[in-house]
Amino acid sequence: MKLFVDTGSIKDIEAIAALGILDGVTTNPSLLAKEPGDFRENLKKICGIVKGPVSGEVTATDFTGMMREGHDIAKIDDCMVVKVPLTRDGIKACKALSGERIRVNVTLCFSAAQALLAAKAGATFVSPFVGRLDDVGTNGMDLIREIVQIYDNYDFTTEVLVASCRHPMHVVEAARIGADIATCPPAVIGALFNHPLTSIGLEKFLKDWEQAQAVKA
Secondary structure (H helix, E strand, O other): EEEEEEEHHHHHHHHHOOOOOEEEEOHHHHHHHHHOOHHHHHHHHHHHHEEEOEEEOOOOOOOOHHHHHHHHHOOOOOOEEEEEEOOOOHHHHHHHHHHOOOOEEEEEEEHHHHHHHHHHHHOEEEEEEEEHHHOOOOOHHHHHHHHHHHHHHOOOOOOEEEEOOHHHHHHHHHHHHHHOOEOOOHHHHHHOOOOHHHHHHHHHHHHHHHHHHHHHO
């Protein structure tokens, strides 16, 4: 399973990319608004760091506006993916942009029916939001299972990009189900490293080594 980071922070992206585990980046207007400078220049910098898919989202809600912004985003870099919302105009824009060989990430997906529409419109990625479904008392990972099964049934090429991951178990469960990608905030990626037994074991190894060197001295 591929691992994307969900952030607009160039500093965080650089740090995670340096680990050698990062496959791509997802952004949205809220995340990019937190960063100083022009968002286009920031997206270009991100593409230079990651060398993988980088999603930049349109802010228009109408088809014409999405197409205009989608073309602008796609021109930033070959790594750019145009992110559109799962609305009627969004699906229409996805179909049109995909027809121009522009990669599209259809976001704000909350049902298997919506995911089916995104695949039929030629989306490169579909982004179901598991954390937000959990927030309203629904098991978000059940949706991932449904989408993976539907896509497998019909050999859709759209990749399932699990979004709104709130904790490591979202990532692990997504991998167990067979999702293609999980996108996570930097803190969640950091938490994937953590286990108390790793810390305890390392501390013991170092302590034993220090004691052995002291005896030799």
